[in-house]
Amino acid sequence: MNRFLLPLGVFAALVALLGVGLTLNPREVPSPLIGKPAPHFELPQLHEPAKTFSEKDMLGKVWVLNVWASWCVTCREEHPVLLDLAASGAVPLYGLNYKDKRELGLAWLKGLGDPYRLSIYDVEGRVGIDYGVYGVPETYVIDKSGVIRYKRIGAVTHEILKGKILPLVQELGRG
Amino acid sequence: MARLLALLLLATAAACASAKDASPAAADPALEHRVMALSNELRCLVCQNQTIADSSAPLAEDLRNQVREKMRQGASDSEIIDYMVARYGDFVLYRPPFKLTTVLLWFGPLLLLAAGAAVLLRRVLRRRPPGDAEMTAAQRARAAELLTGNETERR
Numbered sequence: 010m011n012r013f014l015l016p017l018g019v020f021a022a023l024v025a026l027l028g029v030g031l032t033l034n035p036r037e038v039p040s041p042l043i044g045k046p047a048p049h050f051e052l053p054q055l056h057e058p059a060k061t062f063s064e065k066d067m068l069g070k071v072w073v074l075n076v077w078a079s080w081c082v083t084c085r086e087e088h089p090v091l092l093d094l095a096a097s098g099a100v101p102l103y104g105l106n107y108k109d110k111r112e113l114g115l116a117w118l119k120g121l122g123d124p125y126r127l128s129i130y131d132v133e134g135r136v137g138i139d140y141g142v143y144g145v146p147e148t149y150v151i152d153k154s155g156v157i158r159y160k161r162i163g164a165v166t167h168e169i170l171k172g173k174i175l176p177l178v179q180e181l182g183r184g
Numbered sequence: 185m186a187r188l189l190a191l192l193l194l195a196t197a198a199a200c201a202s203a204k205d206a207s208p209a210a211a212d213p214a215l216e217h218r219v220m221a222l223s224n225e226l227r228c229l230v231c232q233n234q235t236i237a238d239s240s241a242p243l244a245e246d247l248r249n250q251v252r253e254k255m256r257q258g259a260s261d262s263e264i265i266d267y268m269v270a271r272y273g274d275f276v277l278y279r280p281p282f283k284l285t286t287v288l289l290w291f292g293p294l295l296l297l298a299a300g301a302a303v304l305l306r307r308v309l310r311r312r313p314p315g316d317a318e319m320t321a322a323q324r325a326r327a328a329e330l331l332t333g334n335e336t337e338r339r
Contacts, residue, residue: 035232041273108242134246141271143229143243 040141040160047151048139055106055114055128062129064155071181072101074149078109079117081145087164088121094170095124100178104128107137107145150174152181219252222261226268227276235278
């Protein structure tokens, strides 16, 4: 009996290890940008191409940057959550329209509602690369001193909003 | 008139060609070689088991262009790798760096091999050939008896 215990233990450990592995999401790559200053950008706005917007305009405020595109299916799923966030007025929400066609992006916001204070327009995806974007939608919480404090890859759900983003925004707002 | 039109067409074609990123074969071959060599070391984050050299995902294309552009600006390979790691983390490297968090990654297989060898060695050493078995005093006596018996009989 005893001689089966060791292989059985090894087997159980392996099953546990692989089981945990199955619950992890390999698409979620931990971002090295957390705790670092938000990369600099200065991009034209989606609605008013003549005006630009930069992360420096937001120094002194806690804000949320959401990367979206009209071609992104998950963004559609996420959209109602962002509308709720905007309606609550808890934190200023800005959009980064990523590798999109301007008219498609505008039509998307017109049709589904615009949760953003404003969206910036990154047609080449350069700012996207600086922010380590690889799977739209992505969402960043940036603090008063312009440091990225949280990054969400994939859709923001109500659970994540209530459980992570809003508490963090509150905490950062106090500090 | 026709000649003028043709000239215009040619001019616009040339403008388009230079506006787009040059195709690998047409551009500086040495540079392209470097771009592809480095791209082979970088993971595409969209299709995670491909390098950005293999992948045709839009992001991989953008990253290749970024690599090319940086090289044109005179960046060294390690500068470009640092640039990518700063944005996407170590995950972007196909050859993970050697540091505290990756020790298990590097030595894990060796550890498993050593553990396997240890188990095997233990088992082999423990299993003795059957002829080597210890005999009790009674068995020895019986054996001696039989042997001498045989001897006397033969003589």
